[in-house]
Amino acid sequence: MTWKIIFDGKGFKKVEMQDETLKEGHIKIKPIFYSVCGTDKSILLGKYKLEKPIALGHEIAGIVMEGNGIDIAGNELKVGDYVALYPNYFCEKCIDCLNRNFNACRNKVMIGVRTDGGLSEYMMVDPRFLLKLPEDLQKILGPIIEPVAVGIHALKKFEEKDRRSVIIGLGGTGSLAYETARILGFNDVVAVEKNERKLELARMIGIRAFPSIREALSNKAINVLDTVGDNKSIGEIESALDLIPSKSEIVITGLGNEVLSFHRDSLIRRELTIKGSIIYNPTDFIEASEIVYANQQYYLKYITKVVKLSDPDILPSLLLDENNLKIIIIIQ
Template sequence: MKALVYTAPGKVEVQDIPVPEGRSGMAKVKMHYCGVCGTDIGIFAGKHPRAQAPLTLGHEFVGSIEEICDGSGRFAPGDRVVAYPLISCGHCLACRTGHPHVCETLKLIGIDRDGGMAGYAWIDEDVLFKVPDTLSDQIAALVEPLAVVVRSLHQAEFNLLDTTVVTGAGPIGVLTAIVLKHSGASRIIVSDVDDARLELCRSFGFETVNVRDASLVDYVKDSTNGEGVDIVFECSGVESAAVEMTKILRIGGTICMTGIHKAPRTVDLREMNFKEQKLIGTRVYTKREFEMSVAYAQELAADLEKVITQTVPLSKSEGIFAMIADPSVNAVKVLVDCQA
């Protein structure tokens, strides 16, 4: 079968590799589509601390079951499925106290073991979820990043009519804003440096600020009578957002750290004290939130479809990371067609 294999920093290859073998309790899944995540970009760059070459990439995938090895009866050949890709140890403190999604040795399919940018994969049956017939394969491939956003809103304790800022208009930032719209946010301001991504945000009705041309702090203060917003979702992972997030948040407001910062940042802790602001972290999602996102994707399908900007055949995917990095391409969410 063909697979997109990370072979060295800055290098991926489409290789013909053997179809892996399954074991009891696993299903052989024919891959249909797999999304490219920011984590995949980090792996390609050689910056992920765990990913080791050779590695078949991909943890945001949808496919159909072709075979089940000693299954439970929950699934049958032909079922379309998505997979909860987290692998927890089951015995650390987090796992023992009901938080296996933040396991001390958390691993993921597509990072710590071969993933879904391939013709087939064998997946443990107990992490599979059926895809409704009304949900397209392409939208189903967005269930995993959608689950990240669902977790983020839960962690932030979002309330109806909250005012919000989303810093960063990458895939997670755009999905966050979409979920906020459907969840009843009274105001959604999205900041970024990319005009094309901000134009996409404006097509959804969001306010936008290009922080290369204007001050986000001034915009928020001027448009809120100096009060700030209820919640800031930091989705960019960049230093300037960390510096400014306390300044655009109201007294008693919440900052939700959705984006992963790869280095220590300067944060105005004095302002957090004086304003009694709350800072909450969020990492991936629970199994329940992943399951919820399968159903939720149906409600958001029309908006989610607009986020998918490119689909690349697996057979021609060796240049996919160069394409994503090219600003003229205007990539937001890119899918790999695993059967093309």
């Protein structure tokens, strides 16, 4: 027998079930660490409608327990290897995959969002969607490879690094993107966060953070990375459109069902550029692992809460937590 922690749209329940037979060409992994994401919160709040009850968890790192194969970077996998899950399975056949825009795959399978994820004793995974991690990587950093990759892909959308870059939202993606931007050579990075506790935490670890975008602006063109992407964060940008210098760029990563709107005259008169950014490609994911490995001491400080999963009943409070930057759950 094995187990999964299933969310049915109302609550979490640990469910025992028969062991799955390992499919040919797949690898059995034991999820160890689960990094809480804003998407998990959206599922819990009903903003993402579940097609069926599932085990959540897509920012996952674990250990290979059975099987072998070649990972997404071409590394050979064997039992005992520590791996990060690449949780967005792409088909390699649709028009976007054929153009190597795997992040925009039309048939994408989102693990932990549309089908069972890492809140389980074991997972059966095609090795093409795993990445072997260095043996001497601090293990708790394994599950943040995924959100760091989101930041890398979004930051590459900006044309210039030699201007102020404003990160909106200091949740997991935003706070990690702040550090990643600095590592990638963006030379003037600041952040905006409304939550007073997060703002305090951010300042304590050295983030230059402000409670409003108006306080974060420069007198020259800026980059704005909105890692929230809802009407509140867009409203924050809108509130400062009269002050944002012309030729600034805005990149939006957050997904949701809201219809977002900008004042057309402001966009046109200031020649602002708005771009969307969806997850990452394999190259971004591999780069994320290399950057995190080379800068472990810097990324560790963004993990502000670590909890052992003793009971499924603690999950709602962890997923809805608004007072930490990055929360890591030890699954088993």
